[in-house]
């Protein structure tokens with residue numbers, strides 16, 4: 489599959505088979521994170537791989553916004569990757585703390601590599617950071633940037649809904665959507 493084909497076909501999967509992730513698949517996916525680009529090559533990341541069922545269920549209980557129900561797919565996934573950023577280790581990106589830009593690059597590398605291997609994923613942005621940190625003993629100085637689920641799909645991806653190019657691309661200056 490070409491990179492563009494992987495991008496076109498990948499979809500977030502929220503229902504997984506009860507099947508452990510193959511160690512080889514997991515290592516390739518983690519390697520894709522390790523090789524990601526980052527501002528000034530600071531690599532301000534750490535990842536915790538959670539495979540233990542009970543720990544995944546505890547993570548599920550804290551993977552939701554206040555007053556919303558837990559997301560059951562967190563408990564079902566074969567692996568939950570806790571993606572940690574180090575604010576002190578990164579180089580700023582424009583006005584932003586670089587780890588907030590760098591971590592998602594590593595996460596998307598994992599998502600695309602996983603899809604190529606036949607492993608599905610779902611990015612989880614709804615979680616209570618302090619509870620995740622307590623549960624897994626994450627050092628005070630690190631931030632939880634996302635949880636990332638991996639597993640073998642037990643549903644089809646939803647159809648892709650995306651804005652049209654003309655809605656998001658501008659040529660030469662903002663507001664010119666036509667290249668001529």
Ligand SMILES: Cc1cc2nc3c(=O)[nH]c(=O)nc-3n(C[C@H](O)[C@H](O)[C@H](O)COP(=O)(O)O)c2cc1C
Pocket residue numbers: 498499500501502559610611612613614645646648
């Ligand atoms: C930063 C980020 C946070 C997300 N948080 C969640 C989440 O908490 N729960 C969930 O089920 N999906 C989550 N998603 C998945 C998105 O809903 C999904 O990527 C989007 O709807 C597009 O669908 P697709 O990935 O199937 O193309 C998140 C995705 C991103 C990039």
